[in-house]
Amino acid sequence: MTDARPLLIDARSAALPLSNEQLLEWGAGRQVFVSSLITDLPAERAAARTAIEAIGAQPVMFEDLGGQDVSADQAYLAGVHRSDVYVGVFTERYGVRLSNGYSATHAEFREAEADGTRIAIFTRGFDGAEMDGSQRDLIAGARNLYTTSSFTTADELEHRVGQRLREIAVEDLTPWVRIGRVVVRARELTSDGSTITVTAEVRSGQVHAELVQYRDRKSGSLPFVSPAEAKSVQIMAMSSSTQSAQAHLERITLREQARQGGVMRMAINNIGPDEYTRRALSDVLFGTNLLENIRFGMSEADPLAPIRGQHIDDSILRPVVRLLLGEYLLENGHAHTIDSFHLGPTHAGRRHLRLQWTPPNPYVNAPDAAPVVLEGELEAL
Known part of the structure; x- marks a missing residue:
């Protein structure tokens, strides 16, 4: 089903703004965990609290937890578990190690990663020679996987935290989707379980023309991919309202098509299906040779072929890579859910990729399948 031709991406829609009402609606009910050394950074923690409350979200801070009949270690991590976003504020000191061997900030960061929580990291400008060695390692590891933001004052931190939360809100409220070869x-x-309706403001004339062709030619089966699902669909209806010479408001109704046949999941050469999927993707994406001379099905495919060589901007690249990898796993029956996805910034021509998914469970009464983690260095796209 997958169309391997280069994707047509409506890049001009990357900066779609949210109204204050939309932002406050998104923030309502969201919890944002603030992780930092408490005694060292009172002004910075207050600044983060102000930024979080300004969008209607609830800051989760150790100062607010009150007396609990659990250890401090457990209280810290429980706050991470119930939060939607992790905000880490890292400075020179690592902090006191807990019983698990990590500082509270480091333990919270690890927990947020394991949970697939959205992560935003802010570092204060400093002379690296004055930094604790463990803190230097923590920040270096974080920068390998996340684009961090620096700050010098509490006011600057407040601005940057607010800005990042707005970016996350935009990603949540206006997700990228694929219809055919357009994104x-x-x-x-x-x-509603049988039809999908997509409303989008399209600012690319080429993308608009492609969608019109799908409608007018009554195209048959097309791939549809969102952050949560991958399906075969057929366009039932499409209406277009021209807003300007370069903007069209499209409303597209898609009919979901039944999957043809089941997906076979079996061991190959004593390698289970989930491990085989992980190794095959690693070989394709990272250039490893984990399957050695074994070749079967998906090992020859490159899920990212439709965007290679396009030099896509970072603000678009991450969600599009997630779409393509999610499509590959979901459509081929390798994943039931995509649990977390992180694509780091470019370092020496490569990016660190970490992807976690939960395989399907074919039996109602069987234990839940263990998550699968794929991690490695992806050649810069």
Whole structure:
């Protein structure tokens, strides 16, 4: 089903703004964990609290936890578990090690990663020679996987935290989706189990023309991919309202098509299906040779072929890479859910990729399948 031709991406829609009402609606009910040394950074923690509350979200801070009949270690991590976003504020000191061998900040960061929580990291400008060695390692590891933001004052931190939360809100409220070979940013996405309706403001004339062709040619089966699902669909209806010479408001109704046949999951050469999937993806994406001379099905495919060589901007590249990898795993029956995805900034021509998914469970009464983690260095796209 996958169309391997280069994708047509509505890149101009990357900067779609949110109204204050939309931002406050997103923030309502969201919890944001603030992780830092408490005694060293009172002004910075207050600044982070102000930024979080300004969008209607609830800051989760150790100062607010009150008396609990659990250890401090457990209280820290429980706050991470119930939060939607982790905000880490890292400075020169590592902090006192807990019983698990990590400082509280480091333990919270690890827990957020394991949970697949959205992560935003801010580092204060400093002379690296004055930094604790363990803190230097923590920040270096974080920078390998996340784009960190620096600050010098509490006011600057407040601005940067607010800015990053707005970016996350935009990603959540206007997700990128794929229809056929076009990728657009959805202003609204609804599904009733048999039909999917996508409303998008399209700013690319080429993308608009491709969608019109799908409608007029009554194209048959097309791939549809969102951050949560991958399906075969057929366009039922499409209406387009021209807003300007370069902007079209599209409303596209798609009919979901039944999957043809089941997906076979079996061991190959004593390698289980989940491990085989992980090794095959590693060989394709990272250039490893984990399958050695074994070749079967997906080992020859490159899920990222449709975007290679396009030099896509970072603000678009991450969600599009996630779409393509999610499509590959979900459509081929290798994953039930995509649990977490992180694509780091470019270092020496490569990016660190970490992807976790939960395989499907074919039996109702069987234990839940263990998550699968794929991690390695991806050649810069």
